[in-house]
Amino acid sequence: MTEPVLFVDNLKTHFFTRAGVVKAVDGVSFELAKGEIMGLVGESGSGKTVTGFSLLGLVDAPGRIVEGSVRLNGTELTTLSGAALRSRRGREISMIFQDPIATLNPMLTIGQQMKMAIDAHERLSDRAAKARSAEMLTQVGIPSAAARLRAYPHEFSGGMRQRVAIAIALLHRPSVIVADEPTTALDVSIQAQILYQMRDLAAETGTAMIWISHDLAVVSSLASKLAVMYAGRIVEQGPTATLLRDPRHPYTAGLIASLPATAKPGTPLTQIPGTTPSLLSLPPGCPFAPRCANSADACNEDPQMTVKDQRGWRCFNPVGRNAEVSA
Amino acid sequence: MIGKSTPLTRFWAEYRENKIAVLALVVVVLMILLALFAALISPQNPYDLANLSLIDARRPPGFVGSGGYTHVLGTDPQGRDLLSAIFYGLRISIQIGLAAGFVSLTIGTTLGILAAYLGGRIESLIMRLVDLQLSFPAILLALVIVALLGQGKTQLIGALVAAQYAYFARTAYGAAKAERGKDYIEAALAIPLSGRLVVMRHLLPNCTPPLIVVATVQIANSISLEATLSFLGLGLPVTEPSLGMLISNGFPYMMSGRYWISVYPGVALIILIVAINIVGDQVRDQFNPRLRR
């Protein structure tokens, strides 16, 4: 088997705040093959966005990566110097954000912003840069792209702005793109368009993608594999179809049960009782135990990842068919 | 530590973390005490002309005057003991700063909340006026008013208030307006709760944190502005010199090397203003959720 484009092992990103240490990411491991799309699912505050920023080395103070490894195309990123890391951002790995209104600079034209992104990694003449930019905009579905280069962000609709942001992120055809809920702020009809366009683009260019979302339904239609995050760690991961059909971790099962599509019409949606714990005061042992129907004495210990047939879960009392008790 | 965790104790616990701010607070309290008990601790009553002798005028620090005691900080052109004059001057400066601050606070807050609560024509009339005034430098306004009304404590406070109430009005208006727009206020008015109750219970409390911050800063500004006006010769009568007046009196002698007459009152003034501003800065940072970590 070939080396995956992205290999993350036991990544820990902690925030050293006035109130104490917040373990936003606490031992996350996964890998991503070329062109693969992985969905990273979790409630807000589960650490999925911080995971994304950690991959690019863009964690703001007072946070930092305290442990673990991020290998991109065989290079360890966590020990790289600032300049070496910068030269990889945008070229080998890039990121897009939730709110397209906030990501683009309102004072600069689209063309200027794309030129800056090109200049960060390549020497191109103005004309060549324009041609490349226009081509990229066309690819993400912006009509009469060459003329639009002179336009400012406010002249675009929200969906179009997000396409521009995607075009900028894809300019150098990176191996990995981290998409942090890029469709959440958009209308539902535009969401779907962008979703499938991204999938096609990833397939064409061979770019692997990490799609961060709180919405299991959105991700599962797109990603070939899923990772479910809870309280700073991945509690279950595996191929999308398997996970949806036969979840092991009670939290995953709860998420699936609360999807409207799985409920009988007319019945109330299932809820997971309780709320996300504060990352400042995590209970010892399994962080999900207080909300878990299956919790037992064993859950006072921290469960390790049980790996079996391309999938893994962190639970002493897994649910589902053929579930075996590990411990 | 075991104890009740009220908002106030939490506020103090966070405040205590900034050592410089604590020091500044101590200084402010100390200055107020000095001003309060000026009569008890001063070696001389600087307003009692019978006490003063021109033989003692403009003597350097450490001079033993005709009163028989050492003038630790020297004497001023009228032969006043400078240390005593500074204590009494502090008293006047703080008095005027507080008075101007509180009157501005009252007038400004009333106008701001009224504008936010009543809305419509009254709102735009009040706020237009306030904005127009805010774009005008406070010192100029104060200068003109003092020039028109003449000199004296009341006129001076009036000028300071006229120059500063607009800041309070803006602040109160901003906070009250944001709260006024919320659904629960509409609901309270629909019950109908009386307007007075809505203002007192909901609008006013929500304006309090930003108003405290503005008040701290504006009291410091009042003191500074008063000193400036006095320095320009437009402040209080010469008989009861504030810190600004003391500095002004010493200015002509500075060129001949008699620095102490201006410098020591100035040092007192600056310590006071800087300390108040540091306290104000810390309070503002603590009220600002965006800077929270």
Next chain:
Amino acid sequence: MLGFIIQRFIQAVLVMAVMSVIVFFGVYAIGNPIDIVIPPDATQEIRAEAIRRLGLDRPLYEQYYYFITNLLQGDLGRSFVYNMPVLELIGGRLPATLELVLISVISATFLGVSLGIYAGYRPDSWVSKTIMAVSVLGFSVPSFWVGLILILFFAVNLGWLPAGGRGETVEIWGVAWSFPTLNGLSHIVLPAINLALFKLAMMIRLARAGTREIMLTDTIKFARAAGLSESTILRRHLLKLISIPIITVFGLELGSTLAFAVVTETIFSWPGVGKLIIDSIGVLDRPVMVAYLILVAFLFVSINFVIDLLFALIDPRVRQGAVA
């Protein structure tokens, strides 16, 4: 764009009209109007003649009408003390003030914005903490006190720089300026520092707050994620985004510095309009006071108008009418 300019122009004219009403009532109605035009030692006949000539026995609105028509014809009366038309008197002093104010505000802005961006970019470094401490001082220490200390150190104790006056001047287009001569320049240094210090502190704070806020936005994160270097981010993104609040404050400060020049000019005997107004208040030369107020109001309104135009040039959203 044109609509925007016209709208702002009408606003400026309206504000000016309101200001003229305020000044009129402030000085003519509250103060004794006779004192404004007649020296205190004038005879009874001159008083009566003046009352008739000025129409002070007429209703207020008619008086206002006279005041405005005179104003529009550029007639603001004569100074008692200097016995010359007020407009000429002020016009002769204005260059000295403008010279001082422009040098102070421009240098304070350039220095303040650079220091502020640094302090906002690296808020935890000791250099930034020093910068902020200096700005707290510059903000809270009254400017007349700074002036005194500057004189005490650099003029009295060290004897490096002159303590007052304009020094040698050079005439350019019939107006005297200090900055082209070395001697004039040495006279300008201390008052300029004095006047600039408060503005410097303000610009530092503003630039720091803006930088801190902007550096946390998604725009900057996205630029970093695209691999842009920090220097590009600072030069292209931050400077562009921070320019809007800076220009607003620059305009406002230009106006308020004109007012603050009153203090500095008094301390350093700088023969500008600020010194003139303080002297005039001292001797109750009221026509000069009225004219000064109208002039400052006019400068304020004009500066704001120019700033609005600058906005339109800088911000594409305003230029293209996306926001009012």
